[in-house]
Amino acid sequence: MPATDSKVLEVIELTKVFRDFWGRESVKAVNGLNLDVKRGEVFGLLGPNGSGKTTVVRIILGLLFPTRGAVRVFGRGPRNVDVKKRVGYMPEESHLYSYLNAEETLDFFGRLFRLRAGERRRRTSALIDMVGLKRARKRPLGQYSKGMARRIGLAQALINDPDLLILDEPTTGLDPIGAREMKDLILTLRDRGKTIFLCSHLLGDVEEICDRICILYGGRRRALGPVEELLAAQDMTQIRAPRLDQSALQQIADVVRRATGRDDAIEVSTPTRPLEDYFLGVVEEARRERISTPGAEAGTAAAGFLLGPEPEGEELLEELVQAGQEQDAAPEPVAVEAASAIPVAQDDELIEALVRRAADTEVEPQTVEEPGAAIAPETVVRKDVIDELVDEAHEAGEADEDEVS
Amino acid sequence: MRTKFLSLCRWFIHRLPEVLLVCFLLSLLPLVVFVAEEAVAQATAAWKVPGEYFQSVVDDPVPALAVVACVLGTAVLLFVLWRNWGLIWAVARKMIVEGLHRKVVLVLLVFFVLLVLSLPFLLKTEGSVKSQVQIVLLYSLIVAMVLLSLVAIFVSAASICSEIERKHVQITDTKPLRRWQFLLGKWFGTLVMCAAVLFVMAGATYALVFYLARPPDYSRMTAREAEKARQEYEGLFEEILCARRSAKSLLPPGVDEAVEESLRVLKARGDLPDSRRERKRLREDLWRAHVLLALTAPPGGVVYWKIRGLKPGGDGALSVRFKGYVNTPGGRLLGRWVVWVKRPMKLESGETQERLRRVFRVVSPEGGWHADTRWAIAVPEQCVGEDGTLYLTYENMNPDESAGFDPELLVEVLQEDKTFFPNYYRSLVVVLCHVALLAALGLMAGSVFSFPVACLVVVFFFVIGLMGPWLAHFIELSRFADYTQFEEYIWMGLHGSLKAFLSVMPHFGKYNPLGDLTDGKLIPWSAVFRAGAVMLYVKGGAALLIGMYFYARRELARVIV
Incomplete structure (x- = not known):
């Protein structure tokens, strides 16, 4: 593996300014962004709407040109054809040709990679099976639902077995099964040494699959680091236990009170299952009852060629199949009142909260760049840095004043 | 049977771009053949008389x-x-x-x-x-x-x-x-x-x-009808479904010299304008006037044309097209076209010299040719000289009016050459x-x-x-x-x-x-x-x-x- 490959993607001091007709600066979409994505990791780019995520992705793809700074993909410029051979991109909305059907679409993109006819046919049918569009493969894409279009968008991104997969909002528009499959696929590909760069709003998904994340706000980086470290609530402790009776709980509460000296420091509740698990269980049951659907079906495991010639490919496939079976054996769904544990509607608030926290905790941008260097919340909080950051957030003009201050 | 037919149709539509490509390439085949033919013809011409x-x-x-x-x-x-x-x-x-x-x-x-x-x-x-x-x-x-x-x-x-x-x-x-x-x-x-x-x-x-x-x-x-139909049918292939070589007459010779002469006269008289711009304009006006003069035949006068680029050695008919005008609008051209051929002639001194001789003439029909209308006359192809040149004169026989010819349109000669398809x-x-x-x-x-x-x-x-x-x-x-x-x-x-x-x-x-x-x-x-x-x-x-x-x-x- 060449040395340049350890860093699959480098974003160096990237600034993008959109100008109006007269050349005046209208929007500074990205402002001095620095990022590194290493080989074999799943990297998430988060941020509220209009924070510059999609602009960054488009610059990485060579669809927009940086105003200042540079982007290096596999050590080269993003518009290099050799780079593009190794990149797969799934856009937020599938901008595909509505008059072609799934097979023709994949055939067309296969041709653009100069794949031979036999190889094109093989990959096309494998990918269509994988994304669960076997029955709809002769229908023109114009008739597809949004989720089906997303699936074919994923298939076209994988036609060249890319080393770097760039996904813009990978799970939006997909049904929960599709989202689950997408997440499984991302993890499978990561295990094969592929690099995945994604932007998303859906924090549950990001939390689940990303190794490292970067949070953008107003075109600036607000946080960067491994997910667990960023999310660890350093001043809290969680205890999980089997169901306890009232007296046992009282004893624990006493212990905590003694240790912390506070009355309100403990909170007791019954853990709820995430809605995702519950939903998957219901659908799985319906599928077992063989209720047919005209839309997208469940996809199969990753297409064979994506698992590649690596020796562990077979084993991986088996593992995946096993994982699927384990999932099948999920417990019977219980009563419907199992509450939503992932309030999706609150995602934006969550991002805001994260942004705010990141703004509080970020100390020196340089220190954060070190791979693996997490943002330690305990680090001495410098009042002046916070003020500066808050001011900048004001200047970025994207934020509502109340939220920032 | 029906499904088989439908799947065949689908396959065909899917393959239509390839079919169109093949059609496109096939349609270019004659081009390759014709260009090769032309290249051989040109090469032969160059080989025969390279200079x-x-x-x-x-x-x-x-x-x-x-x-x-x-x-x-x-x-x-x-x-x-x-x-x-x-x-x-x-x-x-x-x-x-x-x-x-x-x-x-x-x-x-x-x-x-x-x-x-x-x-x-x-x-x-x-x-x-x-x-x-x-x-x-x-x-x-x-x-x-x-x-x-x-x-x-x-x-x-x-x-x-x-x-x-x-x-x-x-x-x-x-x-x-x-x-x-x-x-x-x-x-x-x-x-x-x-x-x-x-x-x-x-x-x-x-x-x-x-x-x-x-x-x-x-x-x-x-x-009678059959004869008319036959003539029309043959005319179709002689006039439309054919490829006739077209040659236009050259501008009459001696115009430039005449312009220079006029300028010399003006200069001698001291009438030349001072500014270069006006001198240029004067020269252009003179040139135009002399061209018109050379293409106009006063009563009893003659206009002379030389037409190059025809194929010698044919035995069919040439079509000579012309459009003339006379002094009065709606008038008619009364005169005759004369075709000349260069023939060697023995001079009295014993030398032989090429001289033009009249070989063919066409006299205007009763009432003459309408002015401002395109006319065509037939001339035997043998009149074309060895060098592919045809010499023509128009002799104005109208005692009252001059006959002129448009310098833009000139006189055009059509000669049967190639077939229609190419x-x-x-x-x-x-x-x-x-x-x-x-x-x-x-x-x-x-x-x-x-x-x-x-x-x-x-x-x-x-x-x-x-x-x-x-x-x-x-x-x-x-x-x-x-x-x-x-x-x-x-x-x-x-x-x-x-x-x-x-x-x-x-x-x-x-x-x-x-x-x-x-x-x-x-x-x-x-x-x-x-x-x-x-x-x-x-x-x-x-x-x-x-x-x-x-x-x-x-x-x-x-x-x-």
């Missing part, structure tokens, strides 16, 4: 330059297509599929059929087969050309714009496809699609024309060059501007292409206005830039072969090469390169209005 051949090339280098441009352009195009075939065909193929799905091809063919079928109701012919054939030929080919021109320029512009607007490029551009390959693929796809449609339309026209020109059924006619094919090749240029212009507009603006630009190209000759004419006319020195400078600047602009723009009339085709005139290879060089490779290539330059520097994810 003379190269002298003719030096005298008029334009055809040779056109051939060089075509050969170089074709070589570059083939090389680029060969090296990037997979990608270019992928894009072109998708473009054709798009054209088929959007029913562009279908609508085109339906329009064509409707317009051609409505022809008998739209136009009233005098009823003769000859005029019917001529009108059908001209009309259906013009319909085909206009439809294809519109489609080529709009489909190519719209295709690029819609790809950007619908964000298709945001996926295709992330694939290892260079942007110039994308544009070239679009151009090639448009060309293949248009060529296929053109050859279908042209084939239909050809069939229709030869259906109309079938031999008459003599059995039901009286002898001529037809050559004119289609020129039409295809035309379509290729328009496709390139459409792509250029589409890759520089967004949709509504690109459409406007395309319409602008179209209008300039149609009105170019008129505009050029008006610009030329303006030179006789009485300007001050300052206005003169402004005029010169405007004139120069407008002329340069018009020469860069497409010019639909200049290389349009359809008029000549339906006139039964030969469309020489030199014209085809010139059209190919100018439209396909120079203008079309430049348009494509400009489009590629701007497209490669465009931020595709940004909407530019």
Whole structure:
């Protein structure tokens, strides 16, 4: 593996300014962004709407040109054809040709990679099976639902077995099964040494699959680091236990009170299952009852060629199949009142909260760049840095004043 | 059975782009054969008398330059297509599929059929087969050309714009496809699609024309009718469904000397104007006057023509076309045409010298030839000299009026030369060059501007292409206005830039072969090469390169209005 490959993607001091007709600066979409994505990791780019995520992705793809700074993909410029051979991109909305059907679409993109006819046919049918569009493969894409279009968008991104997969909002528009499959696929590909760069709003998904994340706000980086470290609530402790009776709980509460000296420091509740698990269980049951659907079906495991010639490919496939079976054996769904544990509607608030926290905790941008260097919340909080950051957030003009201050 | 048929249909539609490509390549086969034939003929001519051949090339280098441009352009195009075939065909193929799905091809063919079928109701012919054939030929080919021109320029512009607007490029551009390959693929796809449609339309026209020109059924006619029908039938193949070589008379000799002489006289008298500008204008006026003088025969006078470039050794008939005018409007030309041939003559001194001798004459019919009308007279082909020159005089026998001839139109001689099909094919090749240029212009507009603006630009190209000759004419006319020195400078600047602009723009009339085709005139290879060089490779290539330059520097994810 060449040395340049350890860093699959480098974003160096990237600034993008959109100008109006007269050349005046209208929007500074990205402002001095620095990022590194290493080989074999799943990297998430988060941020509220209009924070510059999609602009960054488009610059990485060579669809927009940086105003200042540079982007290096596999050590080269993003518009290099050799780079593009190794990149797969799934856009937020599938901008595909509505008059072609799934097979023709994949055939067309296969041709653009100069794949031979036999190889094109093989990959096309494998990918269509994988994304669960076997029955709809002769229908023109114009008739597809949004989720089906997303699936074919994923298939076209994988036609060249890319080393770097760039996904813009990978799970939006997909049904929960599709989202689950997408997440499984991302993890499978990561295990094969592929690099995945994604932007998303859906924090549950990001939390689940990303190794490292970067949070953008107003075109600036607000946080960067491994997910667990960023999310660890350093001043809290969680205890999980089997169901306890009232007296046992009282004893624990006493212990905590003694240790912390506070009355309100403990909170007791019954853990709820995430809605995702519950939903998957219901659908799985319906599928077992063989209720047919005209839309997208469940996809199969990753297409064979994506698992590649690596020796562990077979084993991986088996593992995946096993994982699927384990999932099948999920417990019977219980009563419907199992509450939503992932309030999706609150995602934006969550991002805001994260942004705010990141703004509080970020100390020196340089220190954060070190791979693996997490943002330690305990680090001495410098009042002046916070003020500066808050001011900048004001200047970025994207934020509502109340939220920032 | 039915499912089998349906699946066969589906397979066929899926393979239609490949079928069209094969048709396109097959339709280019005659081109290869004819060009090879012509190359052999030229090589033989050069081999026989190299000195003379190269002298003719030096005298008029334009055809040779056109051939060089075509050969170089074709070589570059083939090389680029060969090296990037997979990608270019992928894009072109998708473009054709798009054209088929959007029913562009279908609508085109339906329009064509409707317009051609409505022809008998739209136009009233005098009823003769000859005029019917001529009108059908001209009309259906013009319909085909206009439809294809519109489609080529709009489909190519719209295709690029819609790809950007619908964000298709945001996926295709992330694939290892260079942007110039994308544009070239679009151009090639448009060309293949248009060529296929053109050859279908042209084939239909050809069939229709030869259906109309079938031999008459003599059995039901009286002898007189049959004779008339036979003459008409034969005339059809002598005047329309043929390829006659056309040669125009040279300007009368001695005009330049006469101008110089007049200037000398004026100078001697001290009447020459001081400013250089006015001297130049005076010279032009004098030149025009002397040309008119040389082409005018006073009562009893003679006008003399020399026509070069005919093929010697034939034994058919030449058609000499002329248009004259007389002093009074609506008058008639009374006179005779005399044909001269150079014959060696023994002089008294014993030397032999070539002298012109009268060999043939045509006297005006009773009442004369109408002035301001085109007339044709038949002259035996043997009158053409060994060097391909024909000498003609017009002797004015009207005692009251002078007879003059238009210096712009001159006298034209038509000589039977080649058969109809190659001529037809050559004119289609020129039409295809035309379509290729328009496709390139459409792509250029589409890759520089967004949709509504690109459409406007395309319409602008179209209008300039149609009105170019008129505009050029008006610009030329303006030179006789009485300007001050300052206005003169402004005029010169405007004139120069407008002329340069018009020469860069497409010019639909200049290389349009359809008029000549339906006139039964030969469309020489030199014209085809010139059209190919100018439209396909120079203008079309430049348009494509400009489009590629701007497209490669465009931020595709940004909407530019």
